[in-house]
Amino acid sequence: MNANTLKILLKKEVSLIRRNPIIPRLIIAMPILVMLIIPLVTTLDVKNVGVAVVDNDHTELSRRMITDMNASEYLSVTGCYLSYDEAFLQIEIGKADAIVTIPKNYLRDLTNGKRPELDLKANGVNATKGILGTQYATMSIAHTISQWQAEQGINLPMAKSNAMNFYNPTLDFRNYMIPALMVVLLILICGFLPALNLVSEKETGTIEAMNVTPVGRFEFVLSKLIPYWIVGILVVTVGILIGWLVYGLVPEGKILNIYLATILFSLVMSGLGVFIANQSKTILQSIFMMFAFIVVFQLMSGLFTPIASMPQWAQYITYAIPPRYFIEIMRAVYLKGASLADLWIQYLSLTGFAAALCFVAASTYKKRA
Amino acid sequence: MKNMIDIQGLTKRYGKLVALDHVNLSVSEGCMFGLIGPDGAGKTTLYQILTTLLSPNEGSAVVAGLDVVKDYKKLRTEIGYMPEKFSLYPDLTVDENLHFFASLFGVDVKDNFDLIAPIFDQLKKFPNRLAGALSGGMKQKLALGCALIHRPRVLLLDEPTTGVDAVSRSEFWNMLATLKEKGITILVSTSYMDEAERCDCIALINKGKILDINTPGKLIENTDKNLYNASSKDMYPLLEALRTLPDIKDCYTFGATLHIVTNDSFNPDNTISQLRQRGLKDVNIWPANGNIEDLFIKLAKNDG
Secondary structure, three states: OHHHHHHHHHHHHHHHHHOOOHHHHHHHHHHHHHHHHHHOOOOOOOOOOOEEEEOOOOOOOHHHHHHHHHOOOOEEEEEOOHHHHHHHHHHOOOOOOEEEEEEOOOOHHHHHHOOOOOOOEOOOOHHHHHHHHHHHHHHHHHHHHHHHHHHHOOOOOOOOOOOOOOOOOOOOHHHHHHHHHHHHHHHHHHHHHHHHHHHHHHHHHHHHHHHOOOOHHHHHEEEHHHHHHHHHHHHHHHHHHHHHHHOOOOOOHHHHHHHHHHHHHHHHHHHHHHHHHHHOOOOHHHHHHHHHHHHHHHHHHHOOHHHHOHHHHHHHHOOOOOHHHHHHHHHHHHHHHOOOOHHHHHHHHHHHHHHHHHHHHHHOOOOOO | OOOEEEEEEEEEEOOOOOEEEEEEEEEEEOOOOEEOOOOOOOHHHHHHHHOOOOOEEEEEEOOOEEEOOOOOOHHHOOOEEEEOOOOOOOEEEEHHHHHHHHHOOOOOOHHHHHOOOHHHHOOHOOOOEHHHHHOOOHHHHHHHHHHHOOOOOOOEEEEOOOOOOHHHHHHHHHHHHHHHHHOOOEEEEEOOHHHOOOOOEEEEEEOOEEEEEEEEHHHHHHHOEEEEEEEEEOHHHHHHHHHHHOOOEEEEEEEEEEEEEEOOOOOHHHHHHHHHHHOOOOEEEEOOOHHHHHHHHHHHHOOO
16 A cells, blocks of 8 residues: 555546536535435325215214315315215226215214214225325314214213324424435445446556556555545535535434444445446446446335335345445434444444455456456 | 567467467567557457466566566566557546656656657647547657656557557657667557568567567568569459469459469469450559568468
8 A cells, every 4th residue: 555656546536526527516416406305305294185075974073074174284175975986986087095985874873872984995006195095084083073072072982092203203204314315325426436437447448557557456446435435425414414404404313423324334335336346347337237236225225115114034135235224323313313332233234344345346356357 | 688578388368269379479678579460369468468467378478577477566667558549547638647657656757758758749739738639649649658757668569550640650650769779678569561660570460379570671581472563444353353363372452553472483474465355454463572461461371
C-alpha cells in the first residue's frame, strides 16, 4: 500500500467524476428526489374505500350507519341500492370496493336482544384496500351501534378490541419508509457506481495502461471506492436532513449509530460491486448482475414487505441478505431509539458481510489474466 | 551485445485455440525489432505476456533481465507499453494524462521531458485539450509520450500506427528512430509492410508461429527471383487468366498491379501474346523486386 500513489489515483478519480456530465448531478439529484417523492407516493394508508350499501332495514339506525360511514375519512358511500345484485354491479364497474348489506328487521332484532348479522363483502383484487376497507367499515358500524345504544340507555356489554401500535402510533408509512429509502440509495451509490466505474476502465482499455504501471491493485480499487464512500455518507446526511426538515422525523437513537451502520453497509456494497466488476467484461454484463442482486435485495430485505409475513423458508434466506440488517438497524435506531447494545447482532452481521465481501473482491481482482 | 528480450518456447492457449505455439525470439539491446503478421497471428498475446498482463502456459520470457512471471513487479517499471487500443483517460487533458502517468512511476515530467520533447512538439500547443478530443495521430503521440515518461529500457508498441494517416505514420517512425538512437530497445508490431522495412530486424509471425527472423535486407534476398508485375486494362480477368496458366505458381494483387511468381521456364513475351489472344487489352508484364509482403505471402502459403 502506497499512500502517495493512492493520493494521485484519488485526484484523478475526483477530476474524472467532476468532468462526467451526468454522475455528479445524479449523485445530488437522486437522493433528494427519492427522499422527497417516494415517501409521499408509497403509502399503505387506504383512503376513500368505496362502499355500496344495500339497506333492507330502512330504519333510523341503518340510515345513521350509512351517514357515519360516509363521514369517515377512509370510507365513501357510493350509494344505497335496493338489491345485492345492483350493489355488486358497482364493484364490477370499479366504483365500489366493498358491499355492506343491512338485513331486514335489523333494528328490531337488535332491540329484542337477538344478535342480527350484518353482511360485509369486499373486492379482493386489491387485497390491501379490501381488507382495510372492511376493517374500517366494521369499526365505523360498531361505533355507530354503540353510540346509538348509549343514547337509548341500553347498556350491553360489548367486547371492545383495542389495538395500538408501538413506536409508530399513527402507523405512518412514511416513518417506516424514510430510514429504508436511505438504504436503497446506498445500495445504488456505493454498490453500482464504483462497479460501473471499474468496468468502464476495462471497456475504454485504460485498465491495460494502468496494469502495466507499478500501481498496486489495492490502491487502484481503493481509489475507486473512497469517493463513493464519502458520497454515501453525504447522501445519508442529506437523507437525515430531509427526513427532519420535510417530514419532521428525527432519529430516536444516536445519529452516530446510523453512521456506523452506513459505513459498514457501504463496505458491504462496495465489496459486492467490485466482485461483480471483476466478473464482467462489459458494462452491460455488470449492470445485469447488479440488477439481479438489487431486485433480491429490495424485495427480500424487508424494505417493502415485512420479513415476518414471508414464508418460513424465505425468512431463512433473508439472513443472507445484507440490507436486511441495515434496514433493521435504521428502523430500530430511527423509530425505537435502539442502542448499539440492542443491535449488536445486526452490527456484527454487517461487519461479517463487509469482511467477507471485501476479501472476495480483493482476491478476485487480478492485474494479470 | 546482450539480449533485451529473450523468449524461449513460449506457448499460450485459449481453450483449444493456440495463440502462441512454442515461440522463440530474442531481441538485442538497442535494436528496433519488428513483429510482422496478419490479424490474429498472436502479436497482441505476445505483447500481453511481455507486459505481464497475461501468464503463459509454457515457456519463459525474460525482458530487461527480468522474468515476466517471477519479477513482474520490477519489470513494470522497466517497460513502456502502448496497447493497440488508445488507453489513456479521454476525460483528462494532455498535461493531466502525462503528469498522471509520470507520478504513478514516481518521476517528474521535467526530468524526462528531453526524451519526449520531439514527440510533444505539436502537443505542446494545446496542453489543456482533453485526450479524447485529439486526432488519431495526436493520440498516438500522447500515448507514446506517456509510455516513455518513466524512461523505460524497453518500449513495446502494439500496432501503434493502425488508423493513423500516412503523414503521421511516417512522423511516428521518425520518432522511433530517434528513440532508438537514445538506446531504447523497441519491439514494434505492424501489419503495414512498408513500416517493416524500417526495422533493424523483423520476425514474421502467423498463426502463433514464428515463420522467419532476419534483417529486412536478408529477408528480401530470400524472396522469389522469378517475380513479375503484371497489368492490363481489366485487372480481374487478368488475375483469373494468369491463374490458369501452367508456368505461374502464384498470382496476387499487389497495389495497382498483380505480382506473379513463376517457374524458371516462364517467358513474359509468350504469356503476353497468350493473354492478348484471350482478348485482354494492354497486357504488360515486367520484372518486379520482391519485398517483405511477397515473402510474407509466400511463407504464409507454405504454412497454411
